[in-house]
Amino acid sequence: MSVLAIYGSSRRHGNTEWLADRVVDGLPAEKIYLVEKNIRPIADCRHDPAGFAPVDDDYDSVMERVLAHDTLVFATPVYWYGMSGLMKNFIDRWSQSLRDRRYDFRENMGKKSACVVLVGGDDPRIKALPLVEQFRYIFDFMDMRFIGYVVGEANRPGDIVSDAAAMYEASLLNARLRQTVSGSAS
Numbered sequence: 674m675s676v677l678a679i680y681g682s683s684r685r686h687g688n689t690e691w692l693a694d695r696v697v698d699g700l701p702a703e704k705i706y707l708v709e710k711n712i713r714p715i716a717d718c719r720h721d722p723a724g725f726a727p728v729d730d731d732y733d734s735v736m737e738r739v740l741a742h743d744t745l746v747f748a749t750p751v752y753w754y755g756m757s758g759l760m761k762n763f764i765d766r767w768s769q770s771l772r773d774r775r776y777d778f779r780e781n782m783g784k785k786s787a788c789v790v791l792v793g794g795d796d797p798r799i800k801a802l803p804l805v806e807q808f809r810y811i812f813d814f815m816d817m818r819f820i821g822y823v824v825g826e827a828n829r830p831g832d833i834v835s836d837a838a839a840m841y842e843a844s845l846l847n848a849r850l851r852q853t854v855s856g857s858a859s
Contacts (some may be wrong), residue, residue: 682706683708697847719768744786794826
């Protein structure tokens with residue numbers, strides 16, 4: 674079993690990254706930082722008979738990494754009560770992958786497990802719940818197994834370490850991921 678953590682923050686070494694790192698601590702996890710990738714917004718061609726035109730960006734290389742892993746950790750700050758634009762652009766491009774003949778995208782994604790790590794500053798344990806549901810709907814649509822989520826509260830860099838509940842929940846999610854890893858190794 675292999676884990677890929679997809680970081681959607683526009684800033685490296687922030688609270689979201691810190692909390693997600695705690696979730697994957699000690700696991701064989703690859704990490705992708707969307708802020709370091711050029712993923713262009715989707716030009717919606719779902720209903721065009723010709724389909725989607727190739728896009729000269731990093732999306733295909735990121736998707737190759739996604740498809741190579743069994744478990745995905747989606748980590749995003751809560752921006753304006755939703756996922757970051759970087760994460761949204763990435764997931765919006767899944768419409769393109771659904772029509773890409775190189776992938777059997779829905780079937781391959783349906784074999785994956787996923788979890789979510791969110792960090793926000795305005796009562797996120799309540800106000801980020803619609804975002805948790807959005808991810809759950811995305812995973813349901815793709816037939817992915819939803820393992821769980823962690824929501825942390827932080828504003829300034831480093832504040833997340835003061836959120837004892839989030840730290841504890843991250844360690845619980847880490848233990849769940851470890852069970853998944855050890856269960857697939859046998």
